[in-house]
Amino acid sequence: MPLSLADFDYELPPELIAQFPLPERTASRLLVVDGALQEDRRFSEIPRLLRASDLLVFNDTRVLHARLHGVKDSGGRVEVLIERPVGRHEALAQIRASHAPWPGSRLRLEGALEVQVVAREGAFFLLRFPGPEDLVDLLEHHGKLPLPPYIQRQAEDADEARYQTVYARQHGSVAAPTAGLHFDASLMEALRAMGVDFAWLTLHVGAGTFQPVRVEDLAHHRMHRERYVIPADTVAALAGARARGGRIVAVGTTTLRALEAAAQEGEIAAGPGETELFILPGFRFRTADALITNFHLPKSTLLMLVSAFGGMENLRRAYAHAVAERYRFFSYGDAMFLTRHNTP
Numbered sequence: 445m446p447l448s449l450a451d452f453d454y455e456l457p458p459e460l461i462a463q464f465p466l467p468e469r470t471a472s473r474l475l476v477v478d479g480a481l482q483e484d485r486r487f488s489e490i491p492r493l494l495r496a497s498d499l500l501v502f503n504d505t506r507v508l509h510a511r512l513h514g515v516k517d518s519g520g521r522v523e524v525l526i527e528r529p530v531g532r533h534e535a536l537a538q539i540r541a542s543h544a545p546w547p548g549s550r551l552r553l554e555g556a557l558e559v560q561v562v563a564r565e566g567a568f569f570l571l572r573f574p575g576p577e578d579l580v581d582l583l584e585h586h587g588k589l590p591l592p593p594y595i596q597r598q599a600e601d602a603d604e605a606r607y608q609t610v611y612a613r614q615h616g617s618v619a620a621p622t623a624g625l626h627f628d629a630s631l632m633e634a635l636r637a638m639g640v641d642f643a644w645l646t647l648h649v650g651a652g653t654f655q656p657v658r659v660e661d662l663a664h665h666r667m668h669r670e671r672y673v674i675p676a677d678t679v680a681a682l683a684g685a686r687a688r689g690g691r692i693v694a695v696g697t698t699t700l701r702a703l704e705a706a707a708q709e710g711e712i713a714a715g716p717g718e719t720e721l722f723i724l725p726g727f728r729f730r731t732a733d734a735l736i737t738n739f740h741l742p743k744s745t746l747l748m749l750v751s752a753f754g755g756m757e758n759l760r761r762a763y764a765h766a767v768a769e770r771y772r773f774f775s776y777g778d779a780m781f782l783t784r785h786n787t788p
Contacts, residue, residue: 447662447724453742454763461594462776465606469628473771473778477754477762479785487626487779496639497690499681503621503699504644506612509587514553516545524553525590526618527568527651529579536568538651554586580615590618592775616648622775623696623736643681647672647702657743667720667745672702676714694732697746703731723749725756735782739766739773755785
């Protein structure tokens with residue numbers, strides 16, 4: 445069945461887009477969706493939905509201070525959003541300016557960094573940063589935390605902690621894996637105490653995750669590329685969960701996408717990789733049995749992914765319910781616990 449962009453649209457009142465996190469991470473609401481069944485709960489009740497044999501898989505990426513402001517050689521203002529580092533001193537970036545900078549020109553960012561524009565690569569620019577200091581360290585010192593475009597305010601001091609998961613370790617993302625924002629240390633300790641196992645992978649979320657789908661016929665859409673790493677210990681943990689009859693629960697769409705990318709040849713392969721995997725209804729999932737996820741933008745590739753996982757009609761009903769019940773949406777919003785549905 446051909447799918448169009450309109451199949452993934454829904455009406456969302458703007459006031460339901462969460463602009464700030466709740467005072468406590470686990471205080472968010474949780475919509476449990478199992479096929480056509482729906483149940484309103486609290487995220488703090490996650491232990492009641494899990495069993496001792498289950499395995500939670502987390503994305504441990506850490507958000508970079510990826511937003512920088514400055515001027516071109518000409519004096520025109522620019523805003524730079526790092527897409528991803530491509531070495532110790534270079535990065536792909538989006539640049540907002542009245543006129544795009546030319547390759548070979550320079551940008552002065554945050555009043556301190558003389559950055560060379562090396563080349564243009566499609567929608568992105570390859571930038572070279574100065575001096576011997578590692579790019580990540582430069583960004584942490586000079587850059588700002590990049591909140592998503594639908595959060596209509598500047599990042600505040602509180603966002604430094606709240607727009608990172610409590611287990612974030614590997615610097616490289618420009619957006620948080622937001623399903624993980626609902627977990628705090630106490631909840632994770634409680635889950636460990638009841639026998640739930642944890643495993644980790646890293647997928648660095650690029651700025652392309654916020655780029656709109658610009659084609660009506662989804663067969664013509666091409667995903668942005670993202671890097672991931674699946675440790676050997678995680679592959680072993682996945683096999684162990686299967687052997688003992690436990691469920692594999694992906695925490696976030698980024699985790700699920702990395703697992704499915706690594707399983708495209710059959711068994712999940714350990715090691716690094718890059719993926720442009722575009723998941724639509726009809727996709728055959730090989731890895732997770734359940735998914736913890738936030739609510740996603742209309743017409744977004746993430747909404748398409750969760751619709752493939754939970755079933756299009758089930759997700760339409762769930763989103764209509766969430767809007768009617770005034771759930772909070774997107775990065776700082778509420779969550780879903782979604783069981784895999786085997787048919788689109």
